[in-house]
Amino acid sequence: MSNKLFKRYKTLAAKAEKTLGTKESMEWFRRRIRKDKPIKSIDRVTEGRKLRTIEPGGMYTYAYDPKTKKQLPFYDLFPLIICLEIVRGGWYGVNLHYLPPAMRANVLYEIGYGKLPLPRIAKAISLDPRATPAMKRYLFDHCQTKPTYIPKDEWEIAIQLPFENFVKATAKQVWENSRSKV
Numbered sequence: 001m002s003n004k005l006f007k008r009y010k011t012l013a014a015k016a017e018k019t020l021g022t023k024e025s026m027e028w029f030r031r032r033i034r035k036d037k038p039i040k041s042i043d044r045v046t047e048g049r050k051l052r053t054i055e056p057g058g059m060y061t062y063a064y065d066p067k068t069k070k071q072l073p074f075y076d077l078f079p080l081i082i083c084l085e086i087v088r089g090g091w092y093g094v095n096l097h098y099l100p101p102a103m104r105a106n107v108l109y110e111i112g113y114g115k116l117p118l119p120r121i122a123k124a125i126s127l128d129p130r131a132t133p134a135m136k137r138y139l140f141d142h143c144q145t146k147p148t149y150i151p152k153d154e155w156e157i158a159i160q161l162p163f164e165n166f167v168k169a170t171a172k173q174v175w176e177n178s179r180s181k182v
Contacts, residue, residue: 002048003045003046003047003048003049003154004044004047004048005039005044005045005047005161006154006157006158009029009032009033009157010154010157012032013025013028013029016028016032020153020156021114021153021156023109025156026105026108026109026156027105029105029156029157029160030101030102030105030160033157033160033161033162034101034160034162036162037162038162038163039161039162039163042061042062042063042078042145042163044163045061045078045148045158045161045163046061046145046148049148049149049150050148050149051146051147051148051149052147052148052149054083054086054091054147055083055086055118056083056084056085056086056118056119056122057082057083057116057117057118057119057120057121057122058082058083058118058149058150059080059081059082059083059149059150059152059155059158060080060081060083060093060147060148060149060150061078061079061080061081061147061148061150061158061163062078062079062143062144062145062146062147062148063077063078063143063144063145064076064077064078064079064138064142064143064144065077065142065144066142067139067142069167072168073168073169074166074167074168074169074173074174075166075167075168076095076097076098076164076165076166076167076174077165077166077167078097078163078164078165079093079095079097079136079138080095080096080097080150080158080159080161080163080164081093081094081095081096081136081138082094082096082121082122082125083122084122084125084126084135085122087137089139089140089141090137090138090139090140090142091137091138092135092136092137092138093135093136093138094125094126094131094134094135094136095134095136096134096159097134097164097166097171097174098133098134098136098174098175098178099130099131099133099134099175099178100175100178100179101159101160103130103175103178103179104159104160105156105159105160106130107125107128107130107131108125108155108156108159110128111124111125111128112124113152113155114152118152129182130182132181132182133177133178133181133182134178
């Protein structure tokens with residue numbers, strides 16, 4: 001079963017004659033998708049997706065309840081991460097929701113994600129200073145849902161979907177905070 005949400009945006013892109021994976025299509029998705037209402041349920045993003053073991057360079061989403069949420073200034077209940085490294089008890093990842101939508105697209109496009117194997121994507125994004133404010137550690141036992149894999153050919157849609165769900169701050173405040181740390 002395919003994901004209806006992603007299929008809808010792929011169809012709209014095809015009608016607009018956008019070639020996926022180009023700078024132009026990434027900008028088009030950003031402008032088009034961000035006009036839509038925020039997605040209140042992660043189920044719309046994960047519907048029809050396969051669960052897969054987390055591996056460096058892969059993109060995943062899940063519901064998460066941070067262990068140290070009382071101490072955190074803010075946090076995201078539905079991370080969208082590119083895994084950097086698997087560690088004891090969890091993993092490190094870049095939660096793209098912490099970056100403003102245009103910056104997400106620029107980072108991925110500039111590291112050349114479409115042409116890199118997953119391990120090289122992890123390395124490239126870990127070296128990009130713009131990703132530093134979005135680097136987080138996640139614990140297996142604090143995932144409220146199993147991580148769902150997002151195929152690479154749908155990343156430019158996934159990074160623009162408005163399903164970030166920040167607690168203790170608005171998305172604009174989080175993005176401004178991330179911009180100030182770059």
